[in-house]
Amino acid sequence: xxxxxxxxxxxxxxxxxxxxxxxxxxxxxxxxxxxxxxxxxxxxxxxxxxxxxxxxxxxxxxxxxxxxxxxxxxxxxxxxxxxxxxxxxxxxxxxxxxxxxxxxxxxxxxxxxxxxxxxxxxxxxxxxxxxxxxxxxxxxxxxxxxxxxxxxxxxxxxxxxxxxxxxxxxxxxxxxxxxxxxxxxxxxxxxx
Numbered sequence: 670x671x672x673x674x675x676x677x678x679x680x681x682x683x684x685x686x687x688x689x690x691x692x693x694x695x696x697x698x699x700x701x702x703x704x705x706x707x708x709x710x711x712x713x714x715x716x717x718x719x720x721x722x723x724x725x726x727x728x729x730x731x732x733x734x735x736x737x738x739x740x741x742x743x744x745x746x747x748x749x750x751x752x753x754x755x756x757x758x759x760x761x762x763x764x765x766x767x768x769x770x771x772x773x774x775x776x777x778x779x780x781x782x783x784x785x786x787x788x789x790x791x792x793x794x795x796x797x798x799x800x801x802x803x804x805x806x807x808x809x810x811x812x813x814x815x816x817x818x819x820x821x822x823x824x825x826x827x828x829x830x831x832x833x834x835x836x837x838x839x840x841x842x843x844x845x846x847x848x849x850x851x852x853x854x855x856x857x858x859x860x861x
Contacts, residue, residue, distance in 0.1 A: 744858055751855045758851055762844045769837040776834050779827035786820035 793813045800806050 744861060747858045748855065751851060751858060755848070755851050755855065758844065758848050762841070762848060765837060765841045765844050769834065769841055772830065772834040772837050776827070776830040779823060779830045783820065783823045783827050786816055786823055790816050790820060 790813065793809055793816065797806065797809050797813065800809060
């Protein structure tokens, strides 16, 4: 059988030179199938010679291999799922971080407005202590009341900005904790 296969392969080399590309592919496919068939026949004869114990060992090895492949697929699926979750979590962190930056800018602007109003009120109160003429004094008192109302509104806006900034800081911390948890889970899956 082996001598016939060898002669067939030698003849195929001579025939191959006169064939087109697609015919060569078919020819080599046939040669490959023939070679695999020969190897399988030889292995089957070896297995028969070794006895039924070797077939049991081979079956057990195939089972172990299947189990290893299944475990690898399970791990790969878990890793891919965690990768998707990490990507989504990273997007969430970026989003919350951007919102926090915006809230901090709003808080700074509100603080500056509130401080400007306080400075303006202090200046008007200083002027009130020096002005004695009734029309001027009345104008300063009216301006002082208007600034006082405006300052209350700015103080309320500043407090709202502080609350928003605190909420977003806490939210960012929670998102970072989730990120850390996902990284730890990914490391556990990889270590298995």
